[in-house]
Amino acid sequence: MKQSKSVKYIKANTLMSEMEQARIKSTNLNYLNKLTKLDLLVIDDFDLMDLDLDKCRDLFEVLDTRDGRKSTVVISQFPVSTWFDMFADNTYADACLTRITDKHHITCFTFLFFVKV
Numbered sequence: 001m002k003q004s005k006s007v008k009y010i011k012a013n014t015l016m017s018e019m020e021q022a023r024i025k026s027t028n029l030n031y032l033n034k035l036t037k038l039d040l041l042v043i044d045d046f047d048l049m050d051l052d053l054d055k056c057r058d059l060f061e062v063l064d065t066r067d068g069r070k071s072t073v074v075i076s077q078f079p080v081s082t083w084f085d086m087f088a089d090n091t092y093a094d095a096c097l098t099r100i101t102d103k104h105h106i107t108c109f110t111f112l113f114f115v116k117v
Contacts, residue, residue, distance in 0.1 A: 005039040012046045019058035028058075036065045046076040047083050056092035063099040074100055 010018075022031035035041060041062075051059060066072050076083070080101060087093035 006037065007040040008038050009042040009044065011044050013049055015043060016055045016058060020054065032061055032065060035062055036070065038070060040071045040073065041066060042073045044075045046074045047078045047086050050086055050088065052088050056087055056089050060092050060096050063096055067099045
């Protein structure tokens with residue numbers, strides 16, 4: 001028996017831009033519902049941007065609606081310990097990072113690349 005799962009891969013900057021556009025068009029609830037229905041949401045390049053208050057709220061909404069219901073993978077080049085500093089608001093930082101890190105699997109990889117010149 002074949003099981004189909006819905007998956008979306010998105011760069012963090014693109015997710016934040018799409019959330020902002022949806023908020024401007026007053027379609028943010030519809031966009032958020034689409035993200036919530038996905039079996040797996042993969043957010044890449046996390047921690048490559050600063051999150052102003054609106055982006056903090058948007059990210060919190062995405063993570064909160066999926067927390068405990070659907071799977072979310074967050075990918076970053078930086079250790080989790082540095083993520084707090086990217087948030088403009090400490091309350092949202094705590095709320096988002098709790099939903100990313102508490103009771104979840106965190107896997108850290110360290111890679112060394114050598115470039116031959």
